[in-house]
Amino acid sequence: xxxxxxxxxxxxxxxxxxxxxxxxxxxxxxxxxxxxxxxxxxxxxxxxxxxxxxxxxxxxxxxxxxxxxxxxxxxxxxxxxxxxxxxxxxxxxxxxxxxxxxxxxxxxxxxxxxxxxxxxxxxxxxxxxxxxxxxxxxxxxxxxxxxxxxxxxxxxxxxxxxxxxxxxxxxxxxxxxxxxxxxxxxxxxxxxxxxxxxxxxxxxxxxxxxxxxxxxxxxxxxxxxxxxxxxxxxxxxxxxxxxxxxxxxxxxxxxx
Numbered sequence: 001x002x003x004x005x006x007x008x009x010x011x012x013x014x015x016x017x018x019x020x021x022x023x024x025x026x027x028x029x030x031x032x033x034x035x036x037x038x039x040x041x042x043x044x045x046x047x048x049x050x051x052x053x054x055x056x057x058x059x060x061x062x063x064x065x066x067x068x069x070x071x072x073x074x075x076x077x078x079x080x081x082x083x084x085x086x087x088x089x090x091x092x093x094x095x096x097x098x099x100x101x102x103x104x105x106x107x108x109x110x111x112x113x114x115x116x117x118x119x120x121x122x123x124x125x126x127x128x129x130x131x132x133x134x135x136x137x138x139x140x141x142x143x144x145x146x147x148x149x150x151x152x153x154x155x156x157x158x159x160x161x162x163x164x165x166x167x168x169x170x171x172x173x174x175x176x177x178x179x180x181x182x183x184x185x186x187x188x189x190x191x192x193x194x195x196x197x198x199x200x201x202x203x204x205x206x207x208x209x210x211x212x213x214x215x216x217x218x219x220x221x222x223x224x225x226x227x228x229x230x231x232x233x234x235x236x237x238x239x240x241x242x243x244x245x246x247x248x249x250x251x252x253x254x255x256x
Contacts, residue, residue: 037065040079071129073122084118087111106246107211107239108218114242116234123227126175131227133180136170138226142177144170149201156184156194156206159247162213163187167206171228181228181236182206184216192219193228198240211243 036042040062041050064077089109091101102109110116123131136142144150151167158164164186171181171193182194200207211219220235222228228236245251 033062037062037078041081041083043083071125105218107215107242108220108235109242110238112242113245114238116231116238119230119234121229121231123229124233130174132175133171133173133228133233134226135183136172139172139174142172142174149203151182151199151201151206154201154204154206156182156199156208156216158211158213158216159209159243160212164208164213164216165192186216187213188217190217191221192216193222193232193236194219195237195240208240210240211247215243215247 043050062079064079066075066077068075087100087110089103090111091103093100100111102111106112107114124133126132152170154167156164156167165184167182168185169183170179171183172178173180179196181196182199184192184194186192194206194208198208198210200209219239220232222232
């Protein structure tokens with residue numbers, strides 16, 4: 001028994017490596033838990049019931065953390081126990097796991113490709129506390145580069161080849177100096193806010209392959225003509241994004 005080694009060949013370098021692995025595993029667990037802070041309680045996609053299989057990653061053992069919001073917007077504590085309501089504009093399912101079938105207008109349903117996050121109903125702001133995304137007429141410091149096509153005044157041609165309206169203004173991002181939306185005056189007298197990534201500016205027209213001309217009139221409307229809130233951005237982008245699957249019956253069918 002005189003040749004017993006309690007730690008064998010363990011040295012400082014090996015001990016340091018084990019400590020690093022242990023620290024790294026704890027860090028991964030902590031970051032995953034914190035990344036779900038705003039998403040607690042975790043829910044089952046089909047039933048809406050709180051999930052319990054993640055053990056200590058559940059919200060009932062997680063102490064709320066209070067965040068100080070900038071520019072006098074107060075504080076917010078998370079998790080706050082908020083749960084997204086289950087959708088009511090869907091047809092009853094015959095069996096568990098069956099895809100949801102939307103009742104009514106699919107583009108504004110808030111389900112599937114039209115889903116959006118319930119963000120704050122206030123404008124996004126820049127470092128100076130100003131609304132970050134505004135029409136070009138509001139910001140006097142930004143202009144269209146002279147070698148680029150100015151889309152203002154150009155007709156907006158939709159997926160079906162029909163003219164939906166005319167671009168009357170441009171919404172710009174003050175923080176990143178980008179065009180975010182196009183303000184479209186529709187032929188039927190209404191207005192629409194078109195996300196710039198879904199518009200292709202040509203020399204004589206602006207082409208949109210997301211939705212048809214008739215569907216422009218059903219797009220979400222802004223509460224203010226001079227600013228757009230985070231929630232309104234979500235709804236606008238979800239509406240036009242859903243068109244890539246639901247704008248026409250053919251798009252909803254299998255590709256092959």
